[in-house]
Amino acid sequence: MIELKNIDVTFQNGSHEFKAVDNVSLKINKGEIFGIVGPSGAGKSTLVRVINLLQRPTNGEVIIEGSDITKFNRKQLRKTRLNIGMIFQHFNLISGSTIAENVAFSLYANNYPKDKIKDRVKELLEIVHLPEKADAYPANLSGGQKQRVAIARALANNPDILLCDEATSALDPQTTQSILSLIKDIHDKLGLTVIIITHQMSVVEQICTRVAILNHGTVVEEGAVSEVFASPKSQEAKQLV
Ligand code: ADP
Numbered sequence: 001m002i003e004l005k006n007i008d009v010t011f012q013n014g015s016h017e018f019k020a021v022d023n024v025s026l027k028i029n030k031g032e033i034f035g036i037v038g039p040s041g042a043g044k045s046t047l048v049r050v051i052n053l054l055q056r057p058t059n060g061e062v063i064i065e066g067s068d069i070t071k072f073n074r075k076q077l078r079k080t081r082l083n084i085g086m087i088f089q090h091f092n093l094i095s096g097s098t099i100a101e102n103v104a105f106s107l108y109a110n111n112y113p114k115d116k117i118k119d120r121v122k123e124l125l126e127i128v129h130l131p132e133k134a135d136a137y138p139a140n141l142s143g144g145q146k147q148r149v150a151i152a153r154a155l156a157n158n159p160d161i162l163l164c165d166e167a168t169s170a171l172d173p174q175t176t177q178s179i180l181s182l183i184k185d186i187h188d189k190l191g192l193t194v195i196i197i198t199h200q201m202s203v204v205e206q207i208c209t210r211v212a213i214l215n216h217g218t219v220v221e222e223g224a225v226s227e228v229f230a231s232p233k234s235q236e237a238k239q240l241v
Pocket of ligand 1: 011012013018020038039040041042043044045046047
């Protein structure tokens with residue numbers, strides 16, 4: 001469903017060029033929960049942002065459902081992005097808006113029928129088990145609750161793909177567990193393809209089916225989570241496990 005082919009991302013820092021992603025090729029199957037793990041600075045966030053072209057690759061192809069989206073025009077890209085939800089480490093909620101307004105924002109932005117927005121927001125807040133917080137503001141929510149709102153917002157337009165960029169890194173272990181269970185439940189119910197970016201192997205162990213290990217912008221190992229845990233081959237995988 002998602003294929004990254006020979007992806008490079010080079011940043012220009014003054015006269016210095018820095019390759020944050022270096023010739024990465026990955027295939028992610030429809031409906032799987034795929035982990036991309038590695039230490040800080042490995043290029044994980046840059047790579048995941050390539051999937052919805054928040055970051056354009058310097059070289060390579062991003063193939064989603066058979067089409068190379070780097071070749072898409074604005075209209076085609078907008079449509080593709082509607083199909084890709086994303087959540088972040090720091091939730092990125094609008095502090096001056098209520099929880100319901102935060103979730104509704106994605107719907108307004110994408111011309112959802114106005115008379116159906118209220119019901120859709122209610123439905124989304126029920127999916128993330130927060131219907132009672134509709135009129136609260138982000139400042140009155142815990143970190144885990146904020147991430148639930150962000151998940152509701154990411155699901156607003158019924159995407160097939162959910163990108164999670166260090167979504168549990170700002171949360172305590174117990175809240176991490178509950179957010180991962182929620183992501184797993186949503187994945188099972190809605191049949192989403194989920195990509196999890198994390199520096200924590202425990203997150204991969206709990207939720208992912210396959211994993212790629214990234215270091216210095218390159219994939220150093222890839223495989224089923226059970227295999228990588230049972231017999232890590234690369235030095236990086238051995239350290240992480
Ligand atoms: P990770 O998510 O694994 O921590 P990142 O993808 O955020 O890694 O960053 C990889 C490397 O690319 C880091 O060294 C970072 O400083 C660098 N980098 C990321 N974004 C930019 C940018 N916009 N300009 C220059 N360097 C960047």
